[in-house]
Amino acid sequence: MEGMDHGTHCEEIDETASCFNSLTEDELAMIDRNKTEIKYSKGETIIKQGTKATNILYLKDGLVKLSMNTGENNLIINIKPQNHFISTENLYGVEFHPYSVTALQDCIVCFLDIEDVRYLIKQNNIFATDIYRVINANVVLTYDRLFSLTQKQLHGRFADILLCLSGKIFKDTKFDLPLSRRDLAALTGMAPESVIRIIKDFKNDKLISTQGKRIEILNMPMLKKISAVG
Amino acid sequence: MEGMDHGTHCEEIDETASCFNSLTEDELAMIDRNKTEIKYSKGETIIKQGTKATNILYLKDGLVKLSMNTGENNLIINIKPQNHFISTENLYGVEFHPYSVTALQDCIVCFLDIEDVRYLIKQNNIFATDIYRVINANVVLTYDRLFSLTQKQLHGRFADILLCLSGKIFKDTKFDLPLSRRDLAALTGMAPESVIRIIKDFKNDKLISTQGKRIEILNMPMLKKISAVG
DNA sequence: CGCGAGCTTGACGTTGTTCAACTAGAGTGG
């Protein structure tokens, strides 16, 4: 038995929205009273890395990327679809945002008061457990990504990302990718030119097909095998 | 302002032992009653990746590595010195150990009952906050490592590890390294031969000196610069 | 004294990046 598989690495918890199920009407009302709901257009920066964290974000609708930058270097550490919390690291202890958050599609973001969320965690044990389930799943996801990005070669890394996008983000073998080649490069830790070459290879081998921004996975088993062998 | 620095990436919280300060006598007694304290010799496996998580570990004394393996690939995701919790991911949601834990020195490990720790988190808010501070610091640390390992070249990565070992683990510019070249390679995501060459380069440039397992950092500013430029 | 594991070194091969040139589509202003 090979233990855990490092194959795909995306959100383990599909619907963090369910975290809200446990809240009483009073608790929901409190959150609602203090939240700010803001729309962002595709491409807009929602949070800038290094700024002080004052809110916990809940992505009501849309898709965002979390990325770290210094000078030339740019790494997308994660992608989050709707109904996910963002910036949970900042609940306790971590004062500054370790990453930037940018809208990949038009988004609706709720800024929750950090003190409100802390209060709920203290008050409502089911909510607390749900939140920490999300945080911990995210930790394991990050470990898997660390493994993938450092131990696998380009084709394996790219297979991982395709499986992730298909399995966890879009939940379909076809999807319209709101990511540029440069984004895909930052997500897989390679040069944009390498992304292009790998897509070409995968198309030649009939693993995927593309038309414009649309990607369809044709040979899932083979893709998983490539992910596994690295 | 460049925001966060990705320079070093080690434990943010020095003494997680302080987590226990908030516990009442009854709470301490409960933990104590149900804990198992076990000694491990250098090299022994404490937790094997993929096994079911039934305890939260507290490293009372010694030094351990957390590593992920599949076939040939081997990555050390973190090193933890004494007075640190291990396996906090498994508190909620994550059932299996995502990594192996191995003793780098002789260790004393406390196996805490996972239900006990959950009870304390529920019961004692200060303890809960302390624990989550540790977990969150670890998340940010992992992001920094992800950035370092994927974006920086060999010299930058190795400088990061030296700064980490010096600053956070041993808290001295000289220290006896209980890591083989192979461990250092797994920690920095490179080949053991590359580790050797970089140590040689650093010695030639008078950045460090070594005698046997002992390493001394001679030029900290330059090392930090190498870490920063990647 | 000899054996074996870890360490070290140099030569070589591969992977993946960089660079430069070219193409295609999307806005912009005359």
Place this chain on the structure above:
DNA sequence: CCACTCTAGTTGAACAACGTCAAGCTCGCG
């Protein structure tokens, strides 16, 4: 409606970084 520009995408060739391989070395230990 047509240049014009700007950015994203694509391609091939040159190059650098890093891993792999093979050989020799060192040192602790039986």
